[in-house]
Amino acid sequence: MPPKLPNEALFGRELERGRLTDLLDGVRDGGAAILVRGDAGIGKSALLLDAAATAAARGMRILRTAGAQAETDMPFAGLHQLLLPFTAEIQELPAPQRDALGAAFGLIEAGTPELFLVALGTLNLLSGAAARPPVLLLADDVHWLDRPSAEVLAFVARRLESAPILLVAALRDGSQSPLEGAGLPELVLDRLDDDAATALLDARSPALTPEARARVLREAAGHPLALVELPIAVETLRPEPGRLPLTSRLEQTFTARLSGLPSVTRTLLLVVAVNDSTALCEAMDAATLILGTDVTADDLAPAVAVRLVDLHETVVWFRHPLMRSAIQQEASRSRRHAAHAALAKVLAGHPDRSRWHRAASSNRPDEEMAAELETAARRARRRGDLLSGVEGLERAARLSVDPGHRRERLVRAAEWGAEAGRRDLVTRLVTEAEPWTLSLRQRARVVWIRESFEEDVRDDGASVRSLVDLAESVAREGELELAMKLLSSASLRCFWAHTDAESRDLVVAAAESLPVDEHDGWLLSILAFAAPIERGRVVIERLRRLAAERPDGWRAARLLGSSALMVGAFDLSEEFCALSLPRLRVQGRLSHLCRDLGAQAWSAARLADLGVAMSAAEEAARLAQEASLPLMHAMANASGAVVAALRGNPDRMEGLAAVAEQAALPIGARPVLATVQHARGLAALGEGRYGDAYDHLRRMYDPGDPAFHEALRCFSLAELADAAAHCGQGDAIAGIVAEMEEVARVTPSPALHADLRYTRAVLADEDAAEDLYTAALDADLRRLPFVRARVQLAYGEWLRRRRRTAESRTPLRTARETFDALGVIPWSERAWQELRASGEGGRRRTGDARDVLTAQELQIAQMAADGLTNREIGEKLYMSHRTVGSHLYRIFPKLEITSRSALAAALRGSD
Numbered sequence: 001m002p003p004k005l006p007n008e009a010l011f012g013r014e015l016e017r018g019r020l021t022d023l024l025d026g027v028r029d030g031g032a033a034i035l036v037r038g039d040a041g042i043g044k045s046a047l048l049l050d051a052a053a054t055a056a057a058r059g060m061r062i063l064r065t066a067g068a069q070a071e072t073d074m075p076f077a078g079l080h081q082l083l084l085p086f087t088a089e090i091q092e093l094p095a096p097q098r099d100a101l102g103a104a105f106g107l108i109e110a111g112t113p114e115l116f117l118v119a120l121g122t123l124n125l126l127s128g129a130a131a132r133p134p135v136l137l138l139a140d141d142v143h144w145l146d147r148p149s150a151e152v153l154a155f156v157a158r159r160l161e162s163a164p165i166l167l168v169a170a171l172r173d174g175s176q177s178p179l180e181g182a183g184l185p186e187l188v189l190d191r192l193d194d195d196a197a198t199a200l201l202d203a204r205s206p207a208l209t210p211e212a213r214a215r216v217l218r219e220a221a222g223h224p225l226a227l228v229e230l231p232i233a234v235e236t237l238r239p240e241p242g243r244l245p246l247t248s249r250l251e252q253t254f255t256a257r258l259s260g261l262p263s264v265t266r267t268l269l270l271v272v273a274v275n276d277s278t279a280l281c282e283a284m285d286a287a288t289l290i291l292g293t294d295v296t297a298d299d300l301a302p303a304v305a306v307r308l309v310d311l312h313e314t315v316v317w318f319r320h321p322l323m324r325s326a327i328q329q330e331a332s333r334s335r336r337h338a339a340h341a342a343l344a345k346v347l348a349g350h351p352d353r354s355r356w357h358r359a360a361s362s363n364r365p366d367e368e369m370a371a372e373l374e375t376a377a378r379r380a381r382r383r384g385d386l387l388s389g390v391e392g393l394e395r396a397a398r399l400s401v402d403p404g405h406r407r408e409r410l411v412r413a414a415e416w417g418a419e420a421g422r423r424d425l426v427t428r429l430v431t432e433a434e435p436w437t438l439s440l441r442q443r444a445r446v447v448w449i450r451e452s453f454e455e456d457v458r459d460d461g462a463s464v465r466s467l468v469d470l471a472e473s474v475a476r477e478g479e480l481e482l483a484m485k486l487l488s489s490a491s492l493r494c495f496w497a498h499t500d501a502e503s504r505d506l507v508v509a510a511a512e513s514l515p516v517d518e519h520d521g522w523l524l525s526i527l528a529f530a531a532p533i534e535r536g537r538v539v540i541e542r543l544r545r546l547a548a549e550r551p552d553g554w555r556a557a558r559l560l561g562s563s564a565l566m567v568g569a570f571d572l573s574e575e576f577c578a579l580s581l582p583r584l585r586v587q588g589r590l591s592h593l594c595r596d597l598g599a600q601a602w603s604a605a606r607l608a609d610l611g612v613a614m615s616a617a618e619e620a621a622r623l624a625q626e627a628s629l630p631l632m633h634a635m636a637n638a639s640g641a642v643v644a645a646l647r648g649n650p651d652r653m654e655g656l657a658a659v660a661e662q663a664a665l666p667i668g669a670r671p672v673l674a675t676v677q678h679a680r681g682l683a684a685l686g687e688g689r690y691g692d693a694y695d696h697l698r699r700m701y702d703p704g705d706p707a708f709h710e711a712l713r714c715f716s717l718a719e720l721a722d723a724a725a726h727c728g729q730g731d732a733i734a735g736i737v738a739e740m741e742e743v744a745r746v747t748p749s750p751a752l753h754a755d756l757r758y759t760r761a762v763l764a765d766e767d768a769a770e771d772l773y774t775a776a777l778d779a780d781l782r783r784l785p786f787v788r789a790r791v792q793l794a795y796g797e798w799l800r801r802r803r804r805t806a807e808s809r810t811p812l813r814t815a816r817e818t819f820d821a822l823g824v825i826p827w828s829e830r831a832w833q834e835l836r837a838s839g840e841g842g843r844r845r846t847g848d849a850r851d852v853l854t855a856q857e858l859q860i861a862q863m864a865a866d867g868l869t870n871r872e873i874g875e876k877l878y879m880s881h882r883t884v885g886s887h888l889y890r891i892f893p894k895l896e897i898t899s900r901s902a903l904a905a906a907l908r909g910s911d
Contacts, residue, residue, distance in 0.1 A: 011197075011199055011203070011224070012193065012197075012199075012200070013043060013046075016036075016047060016187055017047065019034075019187060020034070021054055023166050023168075024054055024136070027060075027134045027136075027164050027165065028134055030160075030162065031161055031162065031163045031167075032166055032167075033156075033157035033160055034166075034168055034169070034186070035169050035179055036048070036186075037170075037171050037173055037187070037189065038170075039223065040172050041223060041224060041225020042189045042191065043189055043224045044140070044172075045141075047170075047189070048168055051136065052138060055136040055166075060133055060135065061129060061135045063082055063136070064140075065081040065082035065139050065140075065145070066078070066139070066140040067140070067143060067144030067146075068144055068278070069324060069325075072144050073388050074388060075149075075387060076104040076118070076148050076149055077146050078145040078150070078153075079104070079118070079148070079152050080149075082122075083101075083125060086125045089125055090107075090121070090125065093124060094871065096117050096875070097117050097118075097875070098121065099113075099117075100113040101121045101122070104118050112382060119151070119152040119155035119156065120155075122155075122156060123155065123159055126165055127163045127165070130164045130165045134164035134166070135163075135164065136165075136168070137156075137165060137168070138168055139167065139168070139170065140169075142170060142179055143177050147178065150177050150179055153167070157182045158183065159883055162885070162887075191221060191223050191224075192223075192224060192227075193222065194222070196222075197220065197222045198217065200227050201217060201220075204227065255326045255327075255329070257308060258308075258327065261302050261306070264291060264293075264295060264299045265302045265303050267287050267290055267339075268284070268299055268300055269308065269309070270331050270339050271283045271286045271339045271343065272316055273324045273325075273339075274336060274339045274340055274343070274360075275343055276356070277353075279314065279315065280314050280315055280316045282346055282347065284297065284299075286345075287342070289345060290338055297311060309323075337360075338361070340357045340358070340360040341358070341361035343357040344357035351376075355369075355373060355376050356376075356392070359396075359398075359399060360395075363398070365399055365401040367399070367402060370409070373395050373399065374393060374409060376392050377391075377393045389413075389416050390413045390416050393413035394409075394413050397409040397410045406436070407433055407436045407437075407439075410429050410430075410433035411429075411430075411438070411445055411446060413425075414429040414433065414446065415445060415449055418449045426450075430446055430449060433446065440473055440474060441474060441477065441479055441482065443470070444486060445482065447470055447486065448482065448485050448486055448489065460497060460499070461500045461503040463493060464494060464503040464504075464506070465503055467487070467507075468486075468487065468503075468506045468507055470486055471483040471484075471490070472510055474486070475510075475514055480516060484514065484516070484520075484522040487510055487511050487522075488526055488529075490526075491525070491529035491530035492529055494529060494530045494531075495529040495530075495566070496668075496671060497668060497670060498670060498703070498708065498710070507530040508526075508527060508535060511527060511530075518542060521563075524539055524542060524543065524559065524563045525560075527563075528562070528566040529562075533746055533747050536568070536746065536747025539567045540747075540748055540749070540750075543560060543563065543564050543572050543576075544569075546560065547572055547575060560572075560576040561580060561596055561600065562599045564603075565599050565603050567747065568715055569751075570606050570750070570751055571607065571750070571783040571784070573602075573603035574603050574604055574609065574612070577596050577597075577599055577600035581593065581600070582876075594623040594624045597616045597617075598617075598624070598632050598635055598636050598639065600612065601617035601639040602635070602639045602675070604616060605617070605639050605642040605646070607786060608646055608786035610643055610823050611823075611862065613639070614647075614858055614859075615856070615858055615859035615862070616639075617636050617640035617643055618856055618859075619856070619859070620636035620639070621640060624636055631663075631669055634659075634664050635660070635669075635671065635672050635675065637656045637657075637659045637660040638660040638672050638676050639675065641653045641656035641660065641676060644656060645679045645686060646825075646826075648824075648825035653680070653682075657679050661676050670709045673707040673709075674700050674709040674716075675712065676707070677697065677699050677700050678696075678697065678700065678716050678719070681693045681694075681697035681716070681720070681723065686826025686830075687826070690722075690726035691723075693723035694720070694723040694729050697716055697719055697720040698720065701713050701733075714743060714751065714755075715755065716755075717736075717737070717759050718754070718759060718787075721733065721755075721758065721763055722758075725763060730763045733763075737756075737759055740756060740759075750784070754784060754787045757775060757776035757779060758776055758790060758791055761773045761776050770798075773791065773794070773795040776791045777791055777795070785818050785822065786819075786822055789819055789827070790815070792811040792814050793812065793815040793830065793831050796809070796812035796815060796831070796834055797812075805838045808838050812831055812835050815827075815831045816828060816832055816835060819831055856877075856887070857887055857891050857894070860873055860877070860887045860888065860891065861888075861891050861903055862907060864903055865903035
C-alpha cells in the first residue's frame, strides 16, 4: 500500500479534482483514461489518492499499481501487482491468454509470453470485473513501471470506451512511458500559484520565522513537495544556492536529513535503497550482516520520524523516489558494494536475485560470475523477461575476463534490446561494443541490429552495396541465415528508395548465389523487393507452385504475401495473407501481423475488394501506431486513402493521404508517396476531374519526382490512360506506354498486363479500338472483377459515342452491376449515367453496409455473420468481448436489423 500523503498536497487543485470527479461520475456510461503529468512531488500521487477516496464513496472497485525504480527491469511486475486479485479468474480465460499471463507471472513453465496476448487477457479480466461495480484503475509513477506492464496498460487504455472503467495514470515530466503514445487526454499539474503556495506552507509549517518563510517560498517556487520538505532543512540551506533543477535541490534536502540519523539507521536505509524488493526482513538481515549486530524494525524509527520512509507490516518504502537516489548518491562506492554483498548472502535462496547483487558488489573481472549471469539472463529471456536478460548480459560483459566473451555478450545484449524495441539500449550497447575488435559475424549482427531500426530510407546505393558485401562475407563462413537477413535489409532499401540498377543487381546476384531452396521465403522476398520487374517471372512462377501445394506449417507465408504484391499478383497476395494472418493473430506477433495486414490492405484495394481492404487498412494503421512502425503506419494510411477514393469519399481520402504524405516526405519513402498520388488520382477520376487526375498520376512516372517508384508505377497505368483519354493527353503519355510495353516483355505481372490491355483500347484510334476492347474482355479476368468491369464501362462508353446505343447497354449494365456489388461508388455512378444517356432507366445504386459502417464495425459484423462469438472476435482483433458487444450494439440499428442472425443478409450486398 502506498503511503498516505498529507491533505495539504491538494492545496490549489480544485479544478484538477473536479475534472477527475466528472470522469468518475460518467464512467458508468463508458470508460475513459487520463494521464496526470507533472514534476516530481507536484501532487500527482495525492490527486490519485483523492480520486480513490471519491471512487470508494461511489461504491467503485479500486485496483492499483505503482512503478518502482527497483522493478523497472522486472517484466510484468507492475501488471502482477494490478492483477493480483484475479488469480482465480485468470484460469477462466481462453487458453492462449491464460497461458500468456501464467508465463508472464511465472505461474507456469512456458516459452516467451506474447505481449499482446497478455494485454488481451488483462483487458478481458478488467472488463469482466467492471461488469459488476465500475472500476477505477490507478497507476502511479508509470515512468518506473517495467516496460511490458506499461505497454499492457497503454493497450488497455485505448480500448476502454465500452467498459465502465476509468484509468488514471501518473507520469513525471521529463520521463518516458508507452502510455505517452496511447493518445490519452492529459491533466497537467503546474506549480501552485503564490496564494496556494503560501496557504500550503502556513498550514504545514506555521512556526517558521518570516525570514525562513520567505526563503522557503522562494526556493520552493510553488512546488508542493518542496513546500512540505524544505522547512525541515531550512537551517542547512546555503546562503545563495545555485540555480539547480528542483529535483537536485530536493536531493540535497533529503541527503542533509541523513546527517542526524544514527549509523545503524543510515546503513539500513542504504540496504533498502539498493535492494530490488521492499521486503523489510531482507533489509534487516543484510544490515545485520554488515554491522555484526542485530538490526530490527525499530532501527528505522528515526527515518520514519523525519519522513524518509514509511513502514507497513512487512514492507518498507521511501516516501519519495528521490530519497532512494539521494541515499545511494550520498554513499561511497565501497558502502554500496557492501550492501549488495550482504543482500547476495541473504538472498541465497533466490539464486537469480542473489547473483545480481553479487555482481553489483564488485567491479573486478570474474569469468565464473559472468557465466552465471549469462545463464540467468538466458532464463530471464525464455520467460519473456527481455530487459532483465539485457541487464544480465550487460553485467556479465562488465565482469568478463575474456575480451571475446565480453564482445559477444554486448552484441547479444544489443540483439535482445532490438528484439524488445529499445533503441536506447541498443545504441548504448552497440556503441560500447564497436570500439572492440569484433569478429566478422559480430560486425554483421551489429549491422543487422542497426538496420532493424533504420527509418531514413533516402536513396543510398552505397548502403545497399555495403550490405551485400557483408552478406557475401558471412555466407562464406557458413552463416546463411544471417546473410539472408542482411540481403533482406538491402532489398528493402531498394524498395523504399530509388536505388540505382547496379545496386539492385548486386542484391539479386548475391541472393541467387546462396545455396538455399529456390522456394525459400527469404529468397523470394529479396528478389521481389530488389528486382520485381527483372525477376518478376521467376517469383510469380514459384509463388504459383507454392500456392498450389499449400504445405502445412508454411513458415514463409508472411514473406510471400508481400512478395506477391511486389510483382503485381494481387490475388496471390491476398491468398497468402489470408493464410498467414490467423496464425499471427493466435501467436500475438503484432509487428508481423501489422505488416501482413498492410500487404493485404494494399492488394485488396488494388482489386477493389473493399470489404477486406477497409478493415485491413484501418487495423494495420492502428497496430502500426501501437507497435511504433512509422513506415507501416504511413503505408496503411496511404492504402486507406485508396479505399476512400474508390468508395467516393474525397474528404476522408485527402485526410489519410495528408497524414501519410507528411510522414513519408521527410524520409523519402517513395512507395508511400506513389500510393498517395494514386489515391488522389482515383479520387479525381471519380469526381470527373480528369485534368487533375492526370496531373496526380503523371507524377508516378517522372523519375525526378519523389512519387516515382520503379515497381508501383506498373500498377496505375490504366488510371493514367483513363485520365489522359478524357482530357486530351493521350499522345502525351505515348512514351510512358511504350516503356511499360517493354517492361511487360520482361515480367508476366498480371496487374501490369491487365492495365496494358485497357490502355491499348482506350488510347487506340478508331479502326483498332474495337478489336482491342474485345481482346481485353477475352482475357482471363475471373479473379479481377473490377478490372473486367472497368473495361466493360470504357467499351460501353466507346460504343455509345459512336451511336451504337443499343449495343452499349449490355456492357454498361454488366459494369454497373459489378461496380454496385464491389461498392466502388464513383464508377457505379458513372456507369449509371452512361446507361441513362443510352436511353435505359434502371435502378440507381442503393446503399449497403459499407456506406454506414466504419471499417472496424464492418470487420466485426463480417466475423459475427460468420458465426464467431464476441470473445472469439475480441481475440482476433485484440479487444475485449465487451467492446465487441458494444460495437454490435451500434451496428444493428445502422443496418436496420435487430438480431445477430440477420447480419449475413444485411452484409450480402457488401460482398
